[in-house]
Amino acid sequence: MINDTIVAPATALVKQAVAIIRLSGPDAYQLINKVFSKQVEKKQNQITFGYIKDDSKVIDQVLIMSFVAPHSFTGEDVIEINCHGGVLVTTQIISLLIKKGARFANPGEFSQRAFLNNKINLIQAEAINDLVNATNETSLKFAMNNLQNSNLHLIKKYRDQLLDIIANIEVNIDYPEYDGVGDVSAEELTEKLVSLKAEITRIIKLSKIGKIINDGINVLILGEPNVGKSSLLNALMQEEKAIVSNEAGTTRDIVEGKINLGPLTLNIIDTAGIRETVNEIEKIGISKAKNEISRADLVLIVIDSSRELSLDTKELLTLTADKQRIIVFNKIDLIDPTKLVLENFKNERIALISTINNNIETLVNQIMESYHFEELTKDDSLVLANLNQISLLEKVENFIKNAYNNIVNNYPVDIVNVDLHSAWYLLGDLIGENYDDNLLNTMFSKYCLGK
Structure with missing residues (x-):
């Protein structure tokens, strides 16, 4: 039972034109009427102009927006104070409300109350945080799809399918003497489970791609010295991020940059040129470059179009x-592109570029095509860009897989049902029908203050 009233700034505590202070809880109206120059009536969705006062002292001229439970974001009585955006003014109003009986909110506590009051489910709650932290158009689309709750029906559909299978099995267990009542054959069970698992697997696959896009794609640039790796980094960044020189081995450490490329965020990593060398510092740089391969989501192998393919490049x-990689032929301006030998790269993504002419459009297009945007950004696609959610769905997938294997291996149906029950329960965890208070507190603590 939530019985206290919380307050926090809903906008950042910085110098700005307007700041918003959010007050939520059973005493919201009582508290605002202790400090406001007018009586705020408990009527739905009204705006009132007046002054915040500490006894006779006027603190600020404000607009009060008031909402009556359950018709508010949190499901409680909510007051939002639109005040002037000075840091001092904002903190004085908050301090005054705390003095009158409010409690300063924990990070994410407004969203947590919205969840506890059944205004949003856990997928929507996670989407709020994802929306705030979105770094590109695609992650924004994922978050908005989940916030609108347009795809929750998929989770409910999967739960209903599982429940139907469980019910059929339980009827057979409880009433074996009634042939045909709720009877379902092993063949029908396996067919349903194969179909369900395929849908779950598809969502997991899309969600893992979505997670990479949400966090930013780690793009590693590899190649021999002087093939144009640093020039490529600078062309993508549109700034002189890395030193460019005709001298081989200029880059000896990791150089990183971040850019938004339309619907993508790229975390670009430029590395030392890969070659045999006696220079100890350059050896360290080359070792670092090779170590970066394991954490890369996408590798760009840069090759000088005007040179023969070397042993170092073959090693890369x-x-x-x-x-996942793209073979990037740079310095295409130095040769006749029609004479470029590509026989060794028949099944590879290839981009022909000239960094000196800032001609990298084919590479940008190849990067875009490496990710399934059409499928990912459909309005009815469920993309869970959160590791905990993806992990839960992977557990569901494993339980369904176990149930399938047990049926195929002629295990008793009550053993099959144990896995199906577990899968059904975990799908409830995903939308928050079952939850642990400690996990809930940890999740919402990652949110912004005032959210």
């Missing part, structure tokens, strides 16, 4: 064989 192609 071997080292990155299991990574």
Whole structure:
């Protein structure tokens, strides 16, 4: 039972034109009427102009927006104070409300109350935080889809399918003497489970891609010295981020940059040129470059179009064989592109560029095509860009897989039902029908103050 009233700034405590202070809880109206120059009636969705006062002292001229439970974001009585955006003014109003009986809110506590009051589910709650922290158009789309709750029906559909299977099995367990009542064959069970698992697997796959896009794609630039790696970094960043020189081995450490490329955020990593060397410092840089391969989401192998393919480049192609990659032929301005030999790269993504001419459009297009935007950004696609949510769905997938294997191996149906019950319960966890208070507190503590 929530019985206290919380207050916090809903906008950052910085110098700005207007600041918003949010007050939520059973005493919201009582508290505002202790400090406001007019009586705020408990009527739904009204705006009142007046002054915040500490006894006879006027603190600020404000607009009061008032909401009556349950018709508010938190599901409680809510007052939002639109005051002038000075840091001092904002903190004085908050301090005054705390003095009158409010409690300063914890980070994310307004969203937590909205969840506890059944105004939003856990997927929507996570979407609020994702929306605030979105760094590109795609992550914004994911968050908005989930916030609008347009795809919650998928989770409910999967739970209903599982419940239907569980019910059929339980009828057979409880009433074995009634043939045909709720009877479902092993063949029908496996068919339903295969179909359900395929849908769950698809969402997991899309969600993992979505998670990468949400966090920013780690793009690693690899190649021999003087193939144009640093020039490529600068062209993508549109600034002189890395030193460019005709001298081989200029880059000896990791150089990083972050850019928004339309719907994508790229975390670009430029590395030392890969070659045999006796220079100890350069060796360290080359070792660091190879170590970066494991954490890269996408590798750009940069090759000088005007040179023969070297043993060092062939080694890089071997080292990155299991990574998502694009073969980037730079300095295309120095040769006739039609004479470029590409026989060794038949099944590869290839981009022909000229960094000196800032001609990298084919590479940008290849990067875009590496991610399934059409499928990811459909309004009815469920993309869970949160590790905990993806982990829960992977557990659901495993329980369904176990149930399938047990049926195929002729295990008793009551053993099959144990896994199905677990999968059904975890889908409830995903939308917050079952939750642990400690996990809930940890989750919302990551939110902004006032959210």
